[in-house]
Amino acid sequence: MSSSLLRQSLASAAHRSKTGHRVGRLGQQLRCLNTAETSGEPLQTQEDWAAFQTQRAAQKTLVDHMSQYGSTQTRENAWQPHHSLHRPLHPQEASLSALLASGAHMGHSQKLMNPNFMPYAYGVRAGITIIDLDHTLPLLRRAAKVVRSVAARGGSVVFVGTRPDLRTAVRKAAQRMGSQGYHVGERWLPGTLTNKLQMFGSDVVRTEQVIPDLVVFLNPIPNLHAIRECAIDNVPTIGVIDSNADPRIVMYPIPANDESTRTGQLIAGVLSLAGREGVAIREQELVLAREQEEKRQKARNARETQRAAEQSDP
Amino acid sequence: MPRRFAGQVHKQASRFLRSNLLKEEPAWYQAVLENPPLPLPPRAPANRSRYDVPRHIASSSADPTISSSISRRPLPVSYLEDTLRRQFFKDHPFEAFRPVSLVEAGRIQDEHPIRGKQWKRLRQRGINPSAEDTIRYAATLHEHHKYPLTQAYSAAVAQFRSLRAERDIATNTARLEAEVIGIPFGPTLVEQTFALEEKQLDTWEKKDELDASALAARKRWKAIIEKEYDTGTWSRGKQYVRLWKEGVRPDYMPVLKEPVITSAGLETNDAQKAADDLAREKMHRQQVASSVDFMNIKQNA
Numbered sequence: 001m002s003s004s005l006l007r008q009s010l011a012s013a014a015h016r017s018k019t020g021h022r023v024g025r026l027g028q029q030l031r032c033l034n035t036a037e038t039s040g041e042p043l044q045t046q047e048d049w050a051a052f053q054t055q056r057a058a059q060k061t062l063v064d065h066m067s068q069y070g071s072t073q074t075r076e077n078a079w080q081p082h083h084s085l086h087r088p089l090h091p092q093e094a095s096l097s098a099l100l101a102s103g104a105h106m107g108h109s110q111k112l113m114n115p116n117f118m119p120y121a122y123g124v125r126a127g128i129t130i131i132d133l134d135h136t137l138p139l140l141r142r143a144a145k146v147v148r149s150v151a152a153r154g155g156s157v158v159f160v161g162t163r164p165d166l167r168t169a170v171r172k173a174a175q176r177m178g179s180q181g182y183h184v185g186e187r188w189l190p191g192t193l194t195n196k197l198q199m200f201g202s203d204v205v206r207t208e209q210v211i212p213d214l215v216v217f218l219n220p221i222p223n224l225h226a227i228r229e230c231a232i233d234n235v236p237t238i239g240v241i242d243s244n245a246d247p248r249i250v251m252y253p254i255p256a257n258d259e260s261t262r263t264g265q266l267i268a269g270v271l272s273l274a275g276r277e278g279v280a281i282r283e284q285e286l287v288l289a290r291e292q293e294e295k296r297q298k299a300r301n302a303r304e305t306q307r308a309a310e311q312s313d314p
Numbered sequence: 315m316p317r318r319f320a321g322q323v324h325k326q327a328s329r330f331l332r333s334n335l336l337k338e339e340p341a342w343y344q345a346v347l348e349n350p351p352l353p354l355p356p357r358a359p360a361n362r363s364r365y366d367v368p369r370h371i372a373s374s375s376a377d378p379t380i381s382s383s384i385s386r387r388p389l390p391v392s393y394l395e396d397t398l399r400r401q402f403f404k405d406h407p408f409e410a411f412r413p414v415s416l417v418e419a420g421r422i423q424d425e426h427p428i429r430g431k432q433w434k435r436l437r438q439r440g441i442n443p444s445a446e447d448t449i450r451y452a453a454t455l456h457e458h459h460k461y462p463l464t465q466a467y468s469a470a471v472a473q474f475r476s477l478r479a480e481r482d483i484a485t486n487t488a489r490l491e492a493e494v495i496g497i498p499f500g501p502t503l504v505e506q507t508f509a510l511e512e513k514q515l516d517t518w519e520k521k522d523e524l525d526a527s528a529l530a531a532r533k534r535w536k537a538i539i540e541k542e543y544d545t546g547t548w549s550r551g552k553q554y555v556r557l558w559k560e561g562v563r564p565d566y567m568p569v570l571k572e573p574v575i576t577s578a579g580l581e582t583n584d585a586q587k588a589a590d591d592l593a594r595e596k597m598h599r600q601q602v603a604s605s606v607d608f609m610n611i612k613q614n615a
Binding site: 079081083084095097098100101110113115116118119120121122123124125129130132135139142145146149150152153154155156213214227228230231232234235236237247248249250251252262 | 318319320321323324326327330340341342344345346348349351352354355356357358359360362366386387388389390391392418419420421422
């Protein structure tokens with residue numbers, strides 16, 4: 001980069017009154033070369049052309065030099081605290097970095113570590129168990145696959161998060177899955193599954209499906225009764241297991257911090273996005289099945305009319 | 315009730331299907347068979363590299379055939395930087411008072427592009443190094459530039475102190491220049507705190523109310539009825555009936571028929587005037603009270 005060209009371009013920039021704030025197709029700030037006010041007169045002589053070339057070169061040098069400084073952050077690409085709830089990550093976007101940023105690696109006190117949690121404990125620091133996120137990530141992706149498959153087969157998923165800060169997360173997760181998603185944000189009433197006749201009435205139990213096909217627990221330790229009910233009624237469970245819990249209480253444990261709101265929102269978001277994909281797959285399959293049924297019906301009708309026509313004209 | 319295990323729900327379901335206790339496959343059955351639950355990994359602490367295992371544990375050559383040498387607990391996570399941090403904050407205790415941003419983001423921050431062998435001077439990472447930058451620099455010197463740890467620490471801290479000193483001098487000079495030019499600075503934190511304290515002390519001041527009408531409006535007025543009790547004779551209800559027949563309505567509080575402005579409500583605080591007013595009021599009240607006597611306060615003829 002030549003400093004004389006830079007000085008020239010800076011001088012011309014100082015004289016210019018307007019700088020073109022161009023906005024690109026995707027809303028990002030563009031840095032354009034032709035932001036200067038063009039005189040509008042067509043170039044006539046060779047000197048005009050030379051001057052135009054030097055001006056363009058000076059502008060390019062200025063833009064190239066200054067582009068390495070300054071911020072490219074806009075409101076759209078800056079992360080805000082509500083994004084963990086309202087803009088969940090896709091299972092493929094969930095990375096170690098995202099899990100660390102949400103505090104998923106921080107377990108409980110080392111004295112309270114469940115001995116069965118040892119394989120998922122990376123180490124001990126500052127008196128707490130550090131959870132090994134190298135295990136967490138594949139287990140989270142596996143749980144997402146399960147949710148997607150269950151939803152694709154028309155199964156119902158219940159998200160359980162019985163703390164005030166998890167309430168909105170489970171509600172949004174259930175909303176994402178439409179008619180196949182349910183949530184328990186307040187309290188799992190004991191006997192929901194084991195005492196269903198009393199809870200729902202015999203008519204409902206006979207006509208509708210009361211037992212869910214999958215239950216996701218964001219805080220399993222206060223909901224051990226619910227987990228037991230699911231095991232009794234043969235319902236597969238997914239749970240966020242912290243270092244003071246036994247990973248075997250649920251079918252698909254996700255070793256992570258159950259006390260962090262961000263972590264709960266991240267996991268609920270990942271699983272509910274996978275569930276939404278499953279619901280979409282199911283809708284597509286239903287549409288396909290309907291179309292095929294209609295085609296078959298049309299073919300049958302055509303054959304019948306043909307047969308009727310043959311019979312009438314022998 | 316037989317024991318139910320969460321990890322064997324699909325096996326139990328398959329048994330039920332085989333024995334026809336379940337008529338049809340539940341919606342989750344194929345999904346769980348395609349993604350079977352993983353068994354719990356063997357109960358052993360994670361494999362750790364030398365990077366974050368304390369040196370006395372990493373270097374110990376323990377014979378795994380001896381059960382007492384097997385670690386059954388997760389190992390501590392400790393870095394070389396921890397010793398450097400301990401020493402740094404012993405030498406610079408006030409660095410701990412510097413504010414640190416705890417703003418959360420969606421990802422953790424990437425490390426600075428200048429690191430490892432490329433990082434030769436602390437100045438390469440900016441003119442305002444934090445304690446953390448200095449400690450990372452000392453660790454880099456030790457790991458990548460083969461400095462012994464003590465010398466790495468000394469070099470890093472010396473550069474840190476020079477950069478801090480430069481910044482302090484520049485800031486102070488700029489402040490003095492600004493003061494000389496006459497740029498108005500707002501009150502300092504100390505001055506702001508003093509102002510708050512003064513404001514709080516002012517609430518202890520007793521201010522005399524100047525607005526008498528406001529005082530009078532706030533005052534809880536109560537009736538002062540001076541009763542002169544005389545043991546009258548019992549008229550067997552005859553007086554009551556007489557007054558009723560005559561159409562004289564009972565007035566049990568004759569004092570409050572008319573508002574009486576006393577000297578207490580007025581602005582002037584003349585003591586003599588107040589006494590005269592009081593005497594006048596008392597007489598007036600007595601006159602009103604003696605006009606009709608329902609409650610047999612005074613004997614009536």
